[in-house]
Amino acid sequence: MRAALTIDNYGLDYLTASGVVPVLRDVSLAIAPGEVLGLVGESGSGKSSLAWALMRHLPANAREISGSLQLGDIDLQSLTAKQLTAVRGRRIGMVFQDPSTALNPTLTIGRQITEALMRHRDLNARDAKALAIELLGHVELRDPAAVLRRYPHEISGGEKQRVIIATAFGCRPDVILFDEPTTALDVITGARIIDLFARLRAETGVAALYISHDLAMMTRVADRVAVIRHGRVVEQAKASEIFSRPQHDYTRSLIAAVPRPERRLVHDIPGTDVLLQARGIEVQYGRAGLFRAAPPPATKAVDIDIRAGEIVGVVGESGSGKSSIARALTGLARFSGAISFDGGTLHGAGDMGAGYRRDVQIVFQHPDSSLNPRHRIGEILSRPLKLYGGDTAAVPRLLEQVRLPASYATRWPHQLSGGEKQRVAIARAFAARPRLVICDEITAPLDVSVQAQIIDLLLALRAETGAAYLFITHDLNLIRQIAHRIVVMRHGQLVDSRAIDAFGTDDVHPYTRELMAASPAPVG
Amino acid sequence: MTELLQRMIRKPQGVIGLTLLVALAILCLLGPWLAPYGPEKMDFLGRFRAPGWQNWLGADQFGRDVLSRLLSGARATVPMALAATLAGSAIGAVIGIGSAYLGGKSDEAIMRTNDAVMAIPGLLMALLLVSTLGNGAGNAVVAIALAFAPGMARVTRSVALAVRNQDYVKAAVARGEAAAHVIFREMLPNVMGPIIIEATIRVSFAVMLFATLSFLGLGAQPPASEWGLMVADARQYMHRAPWILIAPSAAIALSAIAFNLVGDALRDALNPRDDR
Numbered sequence: 148m149r150a151a152l153t154i155d156n157y158g159l160d161y162l163t164a165s166g167v168v169p170v171l172r173d174v175s176l177a178i179a180p181g182e183v184l185g186l187v188g189e190s191g192s193g194k195s196s197l198a199w200a201l202m203r204h205l206p207a208n209a210r211e212i213s214g215s216l217q218l219g220d221i222d223l224q225s226l227t228a229k230q231l232t233a234v235r236g237r238r239i240g241m242v243f244q245d246p247s248t249a250l251n252p253t254l255t256i257g258r259q260i261t262e263a264l265m266r267h268r269d270l271n272a273r274d275a276k277a278l279a280i281e282l283l284g285h286v287e288l289r290d291p292a293a294v295l296r297r298y299p300h301e302i303s304g305g306e307k308q309r310v311i312i313a314t315a316f317g318c319r320p321d322v323i324l325f326d327e328p329t330t331a332l333d334v335i336t337g338a339r340i341i342d343l344f345a346r347l348r349a350e351t352g353v354a355a356l357y358i359s360h361d362l363a364m365m366t367r368v369a370d371r372v373a374v375i376r377h378g379r380v381v382e383q384a385k386a387s388e389i390f391s392r393p394q395h396d397y398t399r400s401l402i403a404a405v406p407r408p409e410r411r412l413v414h415d416i417p418g419t420d421v422l423l424q425a426r427g428i429e430v431q432y433g434r435a436g437l438f439r440a441a442p443p444p445a446t447k448a449v450d451i452d453i454r455a456g457e458i459v460g461v462v463g464e465s466g467s468g469k470s471s472i473a474r475a476l477t478g479l480a481r482f483s484g485a486i487s488f489d490g491g492t493l494h495g496a497g498d499m500g501a502g503y504r505r506d507v508q509i510v511f512q513h514p515d516s517s518l519n520p521r522h523r524i525g526e527i528l529s530r531p532l533k534l535y536g537g538d539t540a541a542v543p544r545l546l547e548q549v550r551l552p553a554s555y556a557t558r559w560p561h562q563l564s565g566g567e568k569q570r571v572a573i574a575r576a577f578a579a580r581p582r583l584v585i586c587d588e589i590t591a592p593l594d595v596s597v598q599a600q601i602i603d604l605l606l607a608l609r610a611e612t613g614a615a616y617l618f619i620t621h622d623l624n625l626i627r628q629i630a631h632r633i634v635v636m637r638h639g640q641l642v643d644s645r646a647i648d649a650f651g652t653d654d655v656h657p658y659t660r661e662l663m664a665a666s667p668a669p670v671g
Numbered sequence: 672m673t674e675l676l677q678r679m680i681r682k683p684q685g686v687i688g689l690t691l692l693v694a695l696a697i698l699c700l701l702g703p704w705l706a707p708y709g710p711e712k713m714d715f716l717g718r719f720r721a722p723g724w725q726n727w728l729g730a731d732q733f734g735r736d737v738l739s740r741l742l743s744g745a746r747a748t749v750p751m752a753l754a755a756t757l758a759g760s761a762i763g764a765v766i767g768i769g770s771a772y773l774g775g776k777s778d779e780a781i782m783r784t785n786d787a788v789m790a791i792p793g794l795l796m797a798l799l800l801v802s803t804l805g806n807g808a809g810n811a812v813v814a815i816a817l818a819f820a821p822g823m824a825r826v827t828r829s830v831a832l833a834v835r836n837q838d839y840v841k842a843a844v845a846r847g848e849a850a851a852h853v854i855f856r857e858m859l860p861n862v863m864g865p866i867i868i869e870a871t872i873r874v875s876f877a878v879m880l881f882a883t884l885s886f887l888g889l890g891a892q893p894p895a896s897e898w899g900l901m902v903a904d905a906r907q908y909m910h911r912a913p914w915i916l917i918a919p920s921a922a923i924a925l926s927a928i929a930f931n932l933v934g935d936a937l938r939d940a941l942n943p944r945d946d947r
Contacts, residue, residue: 477845478844478845479841479845499847504845504846504847508845509842511838511842512838516837516838516839517837517839517842518839519839519857519860519861521861530848531846534847534848575842579846
């Protein structure tokens with residue numbers, strides 16, 4: 148039987164100002180009809196470039212140097228622009244990473260679905276609308292007829308991704324490319340999208356190329372998994388076998404980096420003295436206007452205790468108010484309530500003196516935006532030293548503390564990789580010799596292997612300095628490896644708070660159980 | 672810096688703009704020495720002499736050499752326009768970044784006041800200020816700077832608002848840095864790109880505004896050889912000796928074009944996405 152999609156010995160270069168950059172080399176993959184091939188790789192491995200090459204939408208500086216791309220019996224590379232429009236959508240569909248930018252904000256959902264259906268299924272407007280309602284109902288959207296009349300900003304991210312998936316499946320293509328379809332969504336929404344994908348695929352028998360950086364998730368969606376590194380496929384195996392019998396060293400290192408809740412990385416027990424006690428923290432964004440009421444608070448009377456040297460995990464889906472807690476504790480957001488710290492009580496950002504500012508440090512989620520692009524690394528690190536009293540000669544020691552060479556002091560942030568930038572941000576926080584470091588989703592944008600290194604570093608720094616962590620994350624498996632206590636938030640409220648030993652017990656909050664079900668431990 | 676220059680001269684507009692700008696700089700520095708005659712040297716036999724070998728660009732109603740007057744007048748025109756733009760941009764940038772940093776009600780108050788000032792046309796504003804402060808080149812510079820500030824404040828604020836939300840600014844605020852440090856050290860370097868581009872384009876407006884003020888008799892005073900004033904003086908002899916009018920007008924237009932082209936080239940060169 149002919150494969151639905153064949154990639155044979157494919158090679159791709161990008162021409163840049165600094166020369167030719169190889170992106171893909173000797174990539175050979177085949178997807179049988181009805182099969183799902185998972186493509187796993189870290190950022191920069193060329194996995195998205197492969198998807199764009201298949202969609203024939205490469206940037207102008209891309210050069211295909213070898214190989215062929217076959218969709219069934221069609222040679223994709225030889226198609227003219229006009230022939231391509233007959234293939235895209237109809238024969239090969241695509242689901243994008245970020246649903247918020249994949250839909251046109253100025254058109255209704257209905258316009259966008261029916262346009263695709265009318266074009267690719269040769270339907271008239273009325274039949275297309277009827278089919279659109281059927282399709283949206285099929286992806287478990289409530290009241291599909293109403294959704295058709297809405298604009299993209301009026302529905303949630305998960306609903307948008309459902310609309311895109313419904314459109315892709317509705318055109319009945321032979322192959323659908325999924326480019327990290329759940330990365331931009333929170334855990335529970337992502338888990339539901341994966342369930343939906345599994346069901347639709349069983350019903351339609353479509354072949355798919357499923358691209359992701361998440362090896363653990365692959366075992367749930369793919370039949371076969373290919374691991375790609377630096378543009379080369381290093382290993383291909385059945386999804387059920389890749390975890391239990393990895394062949395290549397790189398695959399093994401990827402598997403080792405996947406967080407497993409049963410493998411604890413922290414073994415000590417924190418002290419009993421409370422370092423920071425937050426009571427009734429309510430964060431309020433925006434004031435009441437002349438004609439409108441104030442928006443509801445982002446968090447509702449949240450109480451959190453952090454003991455000296457303790458690692459407290461805060462988990463919850465996006466919009467649950469976990470980052471608002473971080474902003475309140477660092478004085479970045481207006482809040483009501485009280486924070487007791489070091490014998491004093493604070494009622495607002497104005498009460499936070501230099502002592503509190505030094506003792507409580509924050510590391511942000513995006514390493515790209517947390518370092519000033521116009522300051523050298525040395526200047527970035529010397530700033531807290533100047534501010535809180537310290538010798539700027541300590542900069543090399545700070546860099547060494549986060550396992551970076553001292554020569555990095557003269558570099559600019561854009562010359563560093565994402566993981567290195569995050570190390571600099573951690574070094575900046577520790578330059579103040581803090582007693583509490585708030586980590587706001589600091590591992591979320593990083594690859595698994597880099598994430599594991601950052602976690603190792605944080606634990607080593609904690610052993611050195613005895614700092615406590617408030618670790619905000621949506622990755623339940625990761626936080627169960629390191630936290631002493633986990634706090635679960637939902638809709639701005641604290642729904643569950645328990646020590647790690649009591650986390651797996653039966654009396655957990657139903658929402659906690661739902662979270663745990665959405666992030667199952669990797670098999671094997 | 673050299674990299675920036677290389678990126679600017681990749682397009683012909685950048686090359687032309689930079690060449691014109693260098694020529695203008697040479698005129699400002701060496702103009703009086705390059706001039707064949709003194710700017711105020713009169714020649715009563717040569718009144719309204721057409722362009723020729725004696726006076727390359729002709730002579731005016733007093734027989735003064737137009738080319739010499741242009742060359743020595745460059746100093747009176749271009750540096751003034753630059754000074755006015757620099758002062759206006761600096762004032763506007765500080766207002767814009769400060770407003771974005773403060774946010775909330777202070778931001779509203781500052782920007783609404785700014786909008787009110789902006790509602791007055793630039794020339795009218797400059798006229799108002801000069802008539803209050805008195806005639807003269809120095810006052811014209813102040814007037815143009817103040818007329819430019821609100822526009823610059825708007826441009827800067829829109830960029831600064833995006834920078835304000837960056838994590839490095841939040842980190843500085845969380846660290847407990849003083850407002851001045853956050854505004855000048857963290858935010859200002861990151862909004863410089865758009866400010867520089869806007870300023871280069873505004874220099875050309877300043878040249879013209881300055882010429883207009885002089886033309887109306889409110890800027891430089893006779894017998895100065897400021898370009899706008901030269902146009903104003905030449906107006907009544909327009910039909911008899913058009914070259915007296917055309918030469919300074921062309922000089923004003925060319926310098927305006929030079930700054931505009933350089934501004935455009937800078938905008939493209941500073942855009943990091945333009946990497947090919």
